[in-house]
Amino acid sequence: MGYIGEPGPAANGDxxxxxxxLVPLIVERSTEHPFVIGxxxxxxxxxxxxxxxxxxxxxxxxxxxAKDSN
Amino acid sequence: xxxxLAALLCFVSGFALASLGWxxxxxxxxxxxxxxxxxxxxxxxxxxxxxxxxIAGITHLKLADGVIAALLLVLWLWSRKKAVSPxxxxxxxxxGYPAWFRRTITVSFVVALAAALYSAVMRCLAHPHGxxxxxxxxxxxxxxxxxxxxxxxxxxxxxxxxxxxxxYPLLTPAAIAHFWSYLGRDAAYVPTAIGFAFTFAxxxxxxxxxxxxxxxxxxxxxxxxxxxxxxxxxQGTSQYADVPLSFFILATITLLCLHAEAYSxxxxxxxxxxxxxxxxxxxxxxxxxxxxxxxxxARILFFWSPKSEAPTEHIPRTLRNLWRASVPLxxxxxxxxxxxxxxxxxxxxxxxxxxxxxxxxxxxxxxARYWAVIQWYAKSFLRFxxxxxxxxxxxxxxxxxxxxxxRRERSSGFQVSRLALLVTLAGYFAIYLITPYDIYWHLRFSxxxxxxxxxxxxxxxFFLSMPEPVVPSK
Numbered sequence: 001m002g003y004i005g006e007p008g009p010a011a012n013g014d015x016x017x018x019x020x021x022l023v024p025l026i027v028e029r030s031t032e033h034p035f036v037i038g039x040x041x042x043x044x045x046x047x048x049x050x051x052x053x054x055x056x057x058x059x060x061x062x063x064x065x066a067k068d069s070n
Numbered sequence: 071x072x073x074x075l076a077a078l079l080c081f082v083s084g085f086a087l088a089s090l091g092w093x094x095x096x097x098x099x100x101x102x103x104x105x106x107x108x109x110x111x112x113x114x115x116x117x118x119x120x121x122x123x124x125i126a127g128i129t130h131l132k133l134a135d136g137v138i139a140a141l142l143l144v145l146w147l148w149s150r151k152k153a154v155s156p157x158x159x160x161x162x163x164x165x166g167y168p169a170w171f172r173r174t175i176t177v178s179f180v181v182a183l184a185a186a187l188y189s190a191v192m193r194c195l196a197h198p199h200g201x202x203x204x205x206x207x208x209x210x211x212x213x214x215x216x217x218x219x220x221x222x223x224x225x226x227x228x229x230x231x232x233x234x235x236x237x238y239p240l241l242t243p244a245a246i247a248h249f250w251s252y253l254g255r256d257a258a259y260v261p262t263a264i265g266f267a268f269t270f271a272x273x274x275x276x277x278x279x280x281x282x283x284x285x286x287x288x289x290x291x292x293x294x295x296x297x298x299x300x301x302x303x304x305q306g307t308s309q310y311a312d313v314p315l316s317f318f319i320l321a322t323i324t325l326l327c328l329h330a331e332a333y334s335x336x337x338x339x340x341x342x343x344x345x346x347x348x349x350x351x352x353x354x355x356x357x358x359x360x361x362x363x364x365x366x367x368a369r370i371l372f373f374w375s376p377k378s379e380a381p382t383e384h385i386p387r388t389l390r391n392l393w394r395a396s397v398p399l400x401x402x403x404x405x406x407x408x409x410x411x412x413x414x415x416x417x418x419x420x421x422x423x424x425x426x427x428x429x430x431x432x433x434x435x436x437x438a439r440y441w442a443v444i445q446w447y448a449k450s451f452l453r454f455x456x457x458x459x460x461x462x463x464x465x466x467x468x469x470x471x472x473x474x475x476x477r478r479e480r481s482s483g484f485q486v487s488r489l490a491l492l493v494t495l496a497g498y499f500a501i502y503l504i505t506p507y508d509i510y511w512h513l514r515f516s517x518x519x520x521x522x523x524x525x526x527x528x529x530x531x532f533f534l535s536m537p538e539p540v541v542p543s544k
Binding site for chain 1: 199203206207210211214215218219220222225228230231233234
């Protein structure tokens with residue numbers, strides 16, 4: 001799976017925790033995947049051009065899909 | 071029930087391995103020593119076997135673990151008949167201290183132990199998933215992949231998540247995964263319990279070995295020095311691998327000193343056990359690999375050093391004696407080295423330290439990097455323990471120089487151990503010089519923990535070298 005989150009090194013912990021929680025999935029910090037986790041606990045999530053929102057889980061956690069995937 | 075079975079098999083395997091070098095004669099101190107060793111050895115065996123079962127595709131864990139435990143038990147029972155007895159007069163030092171001093175030290179030690187236990191329990195409850203990023207981004211992450219990913223467990227070593235350090239050895243992750251496999255779920259209390267066990271097994275090992283070699287007062291002073299180091303409890307309960315590594319470094323050094331002092335260099339099984347402990351250190355963290363090399367090098371260097379021979383240890387420097395002094399140590403580490411070679415070559419991802427060999431030589435020629443590391447070494451030397459008032463690293467050298475005139479003769483075990491620690495410290499220095507990361511960032515976030523890895527061993531060697539108290543005449 002892909003991952004998109006808040007910028008800056010302070011947000012690395014959010015990414016690491018996401019990977020930890022989602023084992024056995026591999027979560028790569030990239031949007032070049034059919035499915036992408038969004039994690040924005042402290043800010044308004046952006047809407048990346050190449051992704052469409054599938055579900056908003058609240059608390060800044062979202063699931064995106066690549067626009068070119070079915 | 072499953073957890074109790076796992077804990078039993080783990081402890082029995084560890085106790086049998088830890089007891090291989092010991093005779094039937096046992097004191098409460100040597101029993102505590104073996105129990106403390108058994109905790110670490112058992113967890114290490116559980117880790118190794120889980121990794122090997124994964125490689126071999128073995129799924130009947132209980133049967134395989136039962137066979138290993140039974141084999142080790144049989145080996146131990148067979149070896150008891152041929153075990154060498156220790157020297158009779160190991161320590162009579164306690165009689166030299168006045169009664170009020172012994173009582174004060176006993177009360178202080180009990181208070182420090184109770185405070186450490188309380189603090190550790192509270193921290194475990196407050197941080198069930200560990201305290202700090204490395205717990206969930208490296209060690210427990212690897213454990214979750216090993217336990218939950220099924221046949222595709224090698225996915226954790228993918229280059230897609232290089233920040234998880236896919237080259238780090240698996241002692242703690244594989245042991246955690248092994249217990250989780252028995253439970254059938256990834257209970258957070260397993261890594262918590264393993265961290266707790268290593269922390270207090272380290273204290274137990276330090277106490278028991280000093281008690282055996284120098285008496286209870288020295289043992290309690292050593293225990294006090296360790297338990298009164300706040301970062302020992304902090305790191306021990308943070309679910310990092312630094313305290314487990316410090317345990318195996320201490321185990322190696324205590325066994326080397328016991329071999330030299332309690333058995334007068336006449337129990338090669340203790341050397342094999344010391345080698346195994348050094349091998350377990352290498353299976354815990356990459357710094358352990360450095361320590362393993364340092365121990366083997368120190369053993370050989372010491373043997374050929376013209377000033378090395380203690381007056382009581384007249385061992386001629388022949389190749390045969392070098393073989394006797396070094397081969398059992400290397401043999402003990404050999405199985406672990408083979409497993410590490412398998413892991414590094416066929417399983418692990420690439421490491422980060424030696425990724426750009428072209429820049430290493432250039433970095434070695436920059437004086438500013440040496441100065442930066444020296445400054446941080448000096449700073450961390452005083453701070454790594456998170457002491458409230460007086461750093462333990464000031465207190466112990468102060469005591470050392472205050473008692474300088476009465477110091478005792480140092481055994482070969484002491485001298486080899488001291489040399490191994492110094493070589494390891496120098497190795498850490500060299501790694502910082504060539505680090506691919508920002509040197510200040512790397513020093514800031516790791517040097518304190520590296521010092522902590524060696525701290526229990528430094529305390530042990532310090533109290534081993536303390537002078538005998540003068541027995542008052544009656």
